[in-house]
Amino acid sequence: MIKEKEITYLDSFVASTSMIPEIIERLFQDLTKMEYTKLEIDEIIISMDESITNAVQATIKNPNKFSKNLYITIRYSVSETEFEATIIDHGTGFDLIETLNSTPDRKSSDYHNQVMNYSIDTGKSQASLKVNNKHIFLKGVGAGLKIILNFMDSVSIEYIDKKTMVAPSVSESTDGTIFNMKRKRRIPHEQTSQSI
Numbered sequence: 292m293i294k295e296k297e298i299t300y301l302d303s304f305v306a307s308t309s310m311i312p313e314i315i316e317r318l319f320q321d322l323t324k325m326e327y328t329k330l331e332i333d334e335i336i337i338s339m340d341e342s343i344t345n346a347v348q349a350t351i352k353n354p355n356k357f358s359k360n361l362y363i364t365i366r367y368s369v370s371e372t373e374f375e376a377t378i379i380d381h382g383t384g385f386d387l388i389e390t391l392n393s394t395p396d397r398k399s400s401d402y403h404n405q406v407m408n409y410s411i412d413t414g415k416s417q418a419s420l421k422v423n424n425k426h427i428f429l430k431g432v433g434a435g436l437k438i439i440l441n442f443m444d445s446v447s448i449e450y451i452d453k454k455t456m457v458a459p460s461v462s463e464s465t466d467g468t469i470f471n472m473k474r475k476r477r478i479p480h481e482q483t484s485q486s487i
Contacts, residue, residue: 297370298325301363304382311343314365321369323408328478334442335374337472339367341435342378342470349382373475379451379468421429443472 298321304310322332343365350361367376425457440446449457451467 294443295371296325297368299366299368301364301366303364306347306348306361306363306371308344310363311340311347314343315340318367318369321367322374325369325371327369331477336473338439338442339376340395341439342472345380345435346380346468346470347381350380353382373473376471378469378470381451395477398475442474445472445473447471460486477479 298320300314300317302314313474314476315336319332319336327335343363346363349362353361361381363381364374364379433449448472449469449471451457453466457469
């Protein structure tokens with residue numbers, strides 16, 4: 292059995308947008324070495340750039356930070372069959388619970404109006420997260436996350452919590468986000484090698 296080739300990267304940086312071009316250039320070179328197509332490279336680069344930028348901005352804007360030098364940690368792996376990345380920040384987190392709470396409540400006396408408003412808002416956004424095997428459409432989510440969800444096969448968000456270490460939702464104790472994304476090759480490696 293032939294072992295699959297893989298390129299990995301892991302590093303931490305003080306939260307600053309000045310680090311992003313260096314990481315993106317390294318990722319571009321690694322994807323090129325693994326013979327990813329231009330379209331695959333573009334989609335992965337856009338997703339990583341957006342993810343890292345969001346992590347830096349969330350960390351810089353965190354009102355609970357007790358240090359001016361908070362770090363962003365970035366890990367990715369590029370193999371012949373898939374791309375996977377994790378970005379860890381010290382922001383306050385994307386509030387999935389708030390998003391879930393904005394869904395219509397059948398027990399509410401205002402249920403009909405909630406359904407109408409939700410369907411109008413949801414129609415504008417086809418981006419969703421899968422939570423407990425249910426697709427939750429994201430309302431009011433930035434274009435960056437929608438792009439990432441479109442380009443990746445799976446995205447998961449966990450929260451660093453000062454009380455429980457890793458938590459499924461945002462709370463007063465949230466002190467960061469662990470953002471994972473993964474995508475299989477759209478064009479198998481064998482096809483790209485044969486076409487060259």
